[in-house]
Amino acid sequence: DAGVTQSPTHLIKTRGQQVTLRCSPKSGHDTVSWYQQALGQGPQFIFQYYEEEERQRGNFPDRFSGHQFPNYSSELNVNALLLGDSALYLCASSWKKSGAQETQYFGPGTRLLVL
């Protein structure tokens, strides 16, 4: 049973560029959440996708956008990259129908460096 997978593993971009990160959820999961983890910090919630719609959003600017596909996989897009966007981007999947105990399982992350 494949767990959560993310691609690419590492990425280097320059300021002003755009980036797309990808996530495939764990088999049987229908919900994808994205988190940003800056160096030395805990993960911060960006947004969550369920049924191909953004359902909840954290305190991140509109430069951060996403998408969920019919097969439940998801993309995170960041436009007009800033140096401060350098971080580990984590994808987590869960099964909405499990109700309140909707445990999130994390992928290995994509490490983004903005120069």
Place this chain on the structure above:
Amino acid sequence: GEDVEQSLFLSVREGDSSVINCTYTDSSSTYLYWYKQEPGAGLQLLTYIFSNMDMKQDQRLTVLLNKKDKHLSLRIADTQTGDSAIYFCAESMNTGFQKLVFGTGTRLLVSP
């Protein structure tokens, strides 16, 4: 409000018990989680506790929850060098769609 706090660092000797502490602020949290992160890796779910429980044991791991004080702890018995990692506690904010609020993490160093 959403705020989860943890001590930054803990050092123990192999074979000792480790206790990692966490405080949270939102009394409406439904579940509280412990995740482990090894260098360069994602988060590994260790265990979780429902907010109406006060203790949960899972092999070498014991979670204690004091809901009145909003205090959560993770005890690791017989700590091994392979337990060296960063440990995050997280509270779930379930307003129909769950999101996790994480602490800053506790770095556990286990020396032989």
